[in-house]
Amino acid sequence: QKEVEQDPGPLSVPEGAIVSLNCTYSNSAFQYFMWYRQYSRKGPELLMYTYSSGNKEDGRFTAQVDKSSKYISLFIRDSQPSDSATYLCAMSVNTGGFKTIFGAGTRLFVKA
Amino acid sequence: SQTIHQWPATLVQPVGSPLSLECTVEGTSNPNLYWYRQAAGRGLQLLFYSVGIGQISSEVPQNLSASRPQDRQFILSSKKLLLSDSGFYLCAWSQRISGGNTIYFGEGSWLTVV
Numbered sequence: 001q002k003e004v005e006q007d008p009g010p011l012s013v014p015e016g017a018i019v020s021l022n023c024t025y026s027n028s029a030f031q032y033f034m035w036y037r038q039y040s041r042k043g044p045e046l047l048m049y050t051y052s053s054g055n056k057e058d059g060r061f062t063a064q065v066d067k068s069s070k071y072i073s074l075f076i077r078d079s080q081p082s083d084s085a086t087y088l089c090a091m092s093v094n095t096g097g098f099k100t101i102f103g104a105g106t107r108l109f110v111k112a
Numbered sequence: 113s114q115t116i117h118q119w120p121a122t123l124v125q126p127v128g129s130p131l132s133l134e135c136t137v138e139g140t141s142n143p144n145l146y147w148y149r150q151a152a153g154r155g156l157q158l159l160f161y162s163v164g165i166g167q168i169s170s171e172v173p174q175n176l177s178a179s180r181p182q183d184r185q186f187i188l189s190s191k192k193l194l195l196s197d198s199g200f201y202l203c204a205w206s207q208r209i210s211g212g213n214t215i216y217f218g219e220g221s222w223l224t225v226v
Contacts, residue, residue, distance in 0.1 A: 043202050
């Protein structure tokens, strides 16, 4: 079993839809949870960063962590064609850095 | 603010030729530095990381090597490329602090070995 599981998609939604992207994990010691957005042929860029459980909101993006279920989510409201990208979840214990574990990424397509 | 530069962005190399990818970070001191490879559908594979000048840790045995000649410079090399070395290579950095040191990536280098 992989430490982090992420559905590769692709996920295709119409413009304006609410998108839900998810990851599950097996290591209960993870405390730091990140979401990265990666456009085609570009490096991943940090989108959201959350410590421990709870929600964090930034504009149209909401990151949610449920440590009891070992489940994290990224919600995108009012999705736009410019949101079309691959979204990678990542998580780490307190050392972070090279101990960061990445999901394989979910490809999202937002249709105009 | 911190920035990371990685080059070249794209290269096509024949089998058996050498490789050198370079990365520099600006706006921070004593960063942790990383080289990842990303294969389609397989996510990010950590190749090397470095916590200081001349200090390199390898995560997987392979045909590649890394060096850190200066604090903010990280180089990925190979003496003889294999077809299997083709892929998308990403340099990254994080601050050397305890607790959730988030990783920031460069723009990546596409390598095609022919």
